[in-house]
Amino acid sequence: MATITEPRRATRRTFQTKLLIDGQWRESLSGRTFETYDPATEELIANVSEGDASDIDLAVKAARKAFDSGPWRKMDARDRGRLMNRLADLIEQNIDELAELETLDNGKPISESRNGDLPLVVDCFRYYAGWADKIHGQTIPVRGKYFCYTKREPIGVAGQIIPWNFPMLMVAWKWGPALAAGCTVVLKPAEQTPLTALRLGELALEAGYPAGVVNIVPGFGETAGAALVAHPGVDKIAFTGEGRTAQIIMKSAADTMKRITFELGGKSPNIVFDDADLDAAIEGAVLGLYLNQGQCCCAGSRLFVQDTVYDKFVDRLAAKVKERKLGDPFDTATEQGPQVDKAQFDKILSYIEKGKAQGARCVAGGERYGDKGFFISPTIFADVKDDMAIACDEIFGPVLSVIKFSDIEEVIQRANTTDFGLAAAVWTRDIGKAHAVADRVRAGTVWVNCYDVFDAAAPFGGFKRSGIGRELGEKALDNYTELKTVTVALD
Ligand code: ADP
Numbered sequence: 001m002a003t004i005t006e007p008r009r010a011t012r013r014t015f016q017t018k019l020l021i022d023g024q025w026r027e028s029l030s031g032r033t034f035e036t037y038d039p040a041t042e043e044l045i046a047n048v049s050e051g052d053a054s055d056i057d058l059a060v061k062a063a064r065k066a067f068d069s070g071p072w073r074k075m076d077a078r079d080r081g082r083l084m085n086r087l088a089d090l091i092e093q094n095i096d097e098l099a100e101l102e103t104l105d106n107g108k109p110i111s112e113s114r115n116g117d118l119p120l121v122v123d124c125f126r127y128y129a130g131w132a133d134k135i136h137g138q139t140i141p142v143r144g145k146y147f148c149y150t151k152r153e154p155i156g157v158a159g160q161i162i163p164w165n166f167p168m169l170m171v172a173w174k175w176g177p178a179l180a181a182g183c184t185v186v187l188k189p190a191e192q193t194p195l196t197a198l199r200l201g202e203l204a205l206e207a208g209y210p211a212g213v214v215n216i217v218p219g220f221g222e223t224a225g226a227a228l229v230a231h232p233g234v235d236k237i238a239f240t241g242e243g244r245t246a247q248i249i250m251k252s253a254a255d256t257m258k259r260i261t262f263e264l265g266g267k268s269p270n271i272v273f274d275d276a277d278l279d280a281a282i283e284g285a286v287l288g289l290y291l292n293q294g295q296c297c298c299a300g301s302r303l304f305v306q307d308t309v310y311d312k313f314v315d316r317l318a319a320k321v322k323e324r325k326l327g328d329p330f331d332t333a334t335e336q337g338p339q340v341d342k343a344q345f346d347k348i349l350s351y352i353e354k355g356k357a358q359g360a361r362c363v364a365g366g367e368r369y370g371d372k373g374f375f376i377s378p379t380i381f382a383d384v385k386d387d388m389a390i391a392c393d394e395i396f397g398p399v400l401s402v403i404k405f406s407d408i409e410e411v412i413q414r415a416n417t418t419d420f421g422l423a424a425a426v427w428t429r430d431i432g433k434a435h436a437v438a439d440r441v442r443a444g445t446v447w448v449n450c451y452d453v454f455d456a457a458a459p460f461g462g463f464k465r466s467g468i469g470r471e472l473g474e475k476a477l478d479n480y481t482e483l484k485t486v487t488v489a490l491d
Pocket residue numbers: 161162163164188189190191219220221222224225226229240241242243245246248249
C-alpha cells in the first residue's frame with residue numbers, strides 16, 4: 001500500500017498499488033513502478049507496480065489453474081451468482097470512497113462518478129449475478145435414434161484490457177458476464193487509471209472469490225497488454241479502446257486463434273429534425289457530447305440539425321454550453337472536469353486548431369480553461385462540413401461539430417458516411433421518421449428522443465469499425481461461453 005502525502009478529498013488515505021495474482025498482492029517481478037496523476041492538479045497520486053510479460057505469465061498461470069483445477073470449476077452456478085451479489089453489496093457499502101477514488105484518478109466530476117458510474121457498476125454485477133444459474137443449452141431433435149443436446153461451457157481464461165474513460169464501469173462490463181459464465185480473468189487496467197480496478201480487486205477477495213479467479217496486472221499496453229494477448233494460456237481477449245490498438249491485438253490473437261471481442265470508437269450522428277422538442281434535443285446534444293468531458297466512445301460528436309431550425313438551435317446550444325460549470329471535480333456542482341492526461345489534452349487542442357484552420361465557425365470555447373490541470377472549455381464548431389477533420393476523426397474530448405442538413409434521405413446517407421457505427425440518435429415527434437432513421441442508420445445502438453441511456457440488460461457494441469461482438473445483456477454471455485453439442489445413441 002502506498003500512503004498518499006497530499007490526499008485531496010478522497011476519504012481513503014491509502015491506495016492499493018500492487019498486482020493481484022493468485023489471490024495475493026505482490027510487487028511486479030521487475031520491481032518497476034509507474035506514476036498515476038490527478039488530472040485536475042497534475043500532481044502525482046501514487047506509484048503503481050508495473051506489470052510486464054513475466055507478471056502476465058504468472059497471472060495467466062494462476063487463472064489457468066483456478067479454471068482447470070481450482071474450486072471455481074466445481075462451484076455451483078448459484079454460488080457463483082451469490083459471490084457476484086456479495087461483490088455488488090461491498091461496492092455499494094463503499095460507494096462514496098470508490099466514487100472519490102475514480103474522480104481522483106480520472107478527473108470526472110464527483111456527481112457523475114457517484115450518481116452515474118457507481119450505480120451502473122453495482123447494477124451490472126447484480127444483473128449478471130442473476131444470469132449465473134441461467135446459462136444453459138437446448139435439446140435438439142436430430143434425425144435417427146439419437147438424443148442430442150447442447151451445453152454452454154465457460155470459455156476458460158479471459159484476458160480483459162480496458163481503457164481509462166470509465167475505469168470501474170469497464171471492469172464491471174468485463175467481469176460481469178465472464179464471472180457469471182464461470183471463466184477466470186486476467187484484467188489489465190489502463191495505465192492512466194489503475195486505482196479503482198485495484199480497489200475492486202480488494203473487494204473481490206473480501207467477497208470470497210477463490211485465488212486466481214480474478215487477477216489484475218496494471219501496466220502498459222505494449223508490454224503487459226501485448227503479453228496478455230499473445231499468451232497461449234489465454235482463451236479469449238475482450239478489449240475496449242482504440243481501433244488502431246484493436247488491429248494490433250487482432251493480428252497477434254490470430255497466432256493462437258483466440259476469441260476476440262472489441263468495443264471501439266465512434267463518430268456518432270445525433271440528428272435533430274425541426275419537429276423535435278428542441279429543448280429536449282438541446283439537453284440531449286449537451287449530454288450526448290459533453291458527458292465525461294467528451295471522453296465517451298458513443299459521444300454524439302456529429303450533431304446534424306435541420307436547416308429550418310439551424311440558426312436558432314445553434315444560438316441556444318452555444319448559450320447553454322457556455323453555462324457549463326468547469327472546475328474542481330470534487331465540487332458537487334462541477335459539470336465538467338479535466339481531460340484524463342496531457343496526451344489527450346494536446347490531441348484535443350490540436351483538433352480545435354484544425355477546426356479553426358479548416359474554416360469551421362467556433363461559437364463556444366475553443367481554448368484551454370485555466371492554467372492548471374487538463375481542462376478544455378466546452379467547444380462548439382458550427383457550419384462544419386462532412387470532410388473536415390473535426391467531422392471525421394474521433395476527438396474524444398469536449399468538441400462538438402454542428403452540421404446542417406435539409407431532408408431525411410440526405411441526413412441518413414451522410415450519417416452513414418463514416419467507418420464507425422457505434423451509436424446514433426434521432427430527435428423528432430414523428431414516430432415514422434424516428435423508426436425510419438433507427439432502421440437505416442448503421443449503428444449498434446440508436447436512441448430516439450434520448451441519449452446515453454444505458455442499462456446492464458441492453459446490449460451495446462458497434463457496427464463496422466466500432467467493434468466486434470456485443471457487451472451487456474444476455475448477448476455478452478456468448479463472449480464467455482463455448483457451445484458443446486452432445487449426441488447420445490439411444491440403442
Ligand atoms: P486509449 O486511447 O483509450 O488509451 P488504447 O487503445 O491505447 O486507447 O488503450 C486502451 C487499453 O489498451 C489500455 O489498457 C492500453 O494499455 C491497452 N493497449 C494499448 N496498446 C496495446 C497493445 N499493443 N496490446 C494490448 N493492449 C494495448
